[in-house]
Amino acid sequence: MIPYGRQSLDQADIDAVVEVLKSDWLTQGPTIERFEAAMAERCEAGFGVAVCNATAALHIACLAAGLGEGDWLWTSPNTFLASANCGRYCGADVNFVDIDPLTWNLDVNALEHKLENAEREGKLPKVLVAVAFSGQSCDMRAIAELSRRYGFVVIEDASHAVGASYAGRPVGCGEYADMTVFSFHPVKIVTTGEGGLVLTNSPERAEHLRRLRSHGMTRDPVQMDAPSHGPWYYQQVELGFNYRITDMQAALGLSQLNKLDGFLTRRRQLVARYQALLADLPLTLPTPQPEAESAWHLYVVRLQTERLQHSHRQIFEGLRAAGIGVNVHYIPVHLQPYYRDLGFAAGDFPQAEAYYAQAISLPLFPAMTDEQQDFVVDQLRRLLTDAQ
Template sequence: MIPYGRQSVDQADIDAVVEVLTSDWLTQGPTLERFEAALAERCEAGFAVAVCNATAALHIACLAAGLGQNDWLWTSPNTFLASANCGRYCGADVDFVDIDPLTWNLDTDALARKLEAAESTGTLPKVLVAVAFSGQSCDMRAIGELARRYGFVVIEDASHAVGAHYAGRPVGCGEFADMTVFSFHPVKIVTTGEGGMVLTNRPELAEHLRRLRSHGMTRDPAQMDEPSHGPWYYQQVELGFNYRMTDMQAALGLSQLNKLDGFLARRRELVARYQTLLADLPLVLPTAQAEAESAWHLYVVRLHTDVLPVSHRQVFEGLRAAGIGVNVHYIPVHLQPYYRDLGFKPGDFPESEAYYAQAISLPLYPAMTDAQQDYVVDQLGRLLCKTSPAVS
């Protein structure tokens, strides 16, 4: 089976983890600090806070933003559940902004209209989670301008976008977002097995994030309500969580980070081949967002289902039967039973629903060969056109 995505782990990665296993630190320690510093430098960010996964990163980012009961979090319906669930973890209400029909990212024109309406009803969001779907940022410049006008916190969910750029700067630099979240799940651009990171330029947010990831504890006398009892002393000053990343995971992340440019280059080569090889098929191919350079975590196509002799499901199952592990990203969050129980229903976000009815994620990962990609294109062409497309 050719998977839609997979990790690329080599001997250098294994050696880095083994080195930690034979050291004095296995849990959160000096290797984690080096990983945080390396990614912050790469992204031109002031601070980076590593955690056990990107869902945890989104959760503590929302808490650090002050999100709570009677607040609103808005995000895109075309995302993984965590981009919305993080608001519910904080007791906040969640709403969605439909996607742009070309980029499949959050539609900033729809956002502007929704903000204007919400201002009149007193339901403006406290937090907007702007999802960098498939690896390219939303129109973050427009989102930043709207955030200044309406006073909400911007968290860029860049789980797909390690190594991406927007407006000539690395995603994570914080020019248009208060905080940026990355994921290091095995199918992402780089992996720590499981893991996440929050980047910010605001020292008070970084301090708060570090406290939240470790039970709400501090050893800093300046944050305590009484003098320290001694070098062993700590206080829990708020309710936090055990969201720490281990040094073993951080060692893998550091090693992977050294290969990031190569990973990105190969992904972009494969995307360029897809764009050429699929150009004559009845598909909608990915469209670049202005000012965005994608990291290409996903390569998603949309089927012209109105003219095809086969259905969306038949194409999906036909590719799976041919040994191609395609996937669908994503089922619109508002259609999940949990969110339907909160009052959402089919038809609420028509662009996201139309996208879902046509989208298929094709295999894309650095170790994928040209021959494997040619096979994917050939099998897709057979299903769509009943003939084999030319493959060069």
């Protein structure tokens, strides 16, 4: 089976983790700080706060933005559940903005129209989670302008976009987002096994994020309401969580970061081959945007189902039967039973629903060979030819 994505590990990664295993620190040690600093430097950001996974990162980013009961969080329906669930964790209401039919990212024109209506109704969002789907940023400049006009906090969910750039600067630099979240799951661009990170340029927000990931505790006398009892002393000054990452994971992340440029180069080579090899088939291929250089976590095609006799599911299952581990990213979040119970229904976000009915994620990972890719293309061509 050729998977749709997989980690790329080598002896250097193994050695980095073993070095930590032989050290005095397995967690809450110096390797975490080195990893945070390296990520911040790579992304031209002020501060990085590493946590156990990207869902935790989204949660504490929302809390650091002040999101709570009575507030609204908006995001794209074409994303993983966590981009919306993070708002619910904070007690906020959640709504969605439909996607652009070309980029499959949040549609800025739809966002502007929805904001105009929300202002009249007194239901403007406190937070917008802008998802960099497949590794390509949304139109972040336009989103930042709307955030200044309507007063919401922008969190870029860049879980797919480690190493991507927008408007000539690294995703995560904070020029157009108040906070940026990355994921280090094994199928992502670089991995720590599990893990996530929040980037911010605000020292106050970074300190708040650090407290939130560790039970709301502080050892800083400035943040305490009474004098310290001694060197052992700490206070819990707010309700936080145990969202800490380990030094073992951070060591793997540091080692992986050394190979990021190579990973990106190979992903982009494979994407260029896909774009050329698939151009004559009844498919809608991804559309790169001029200001956004994607990290290409995913390579998604849309079946032109109106030209095919076979269904979306038949093509998908045919590829699986051929030993190709295709997937679908994503089932629109508003169609999940939990969100339907909150009042959402089929037809609410038609672009996201139309996309879902056609989308297939093809294999894409740095260790994928040209021969494997040729096999994927040949099998897809066979199935689509039979379906016409």
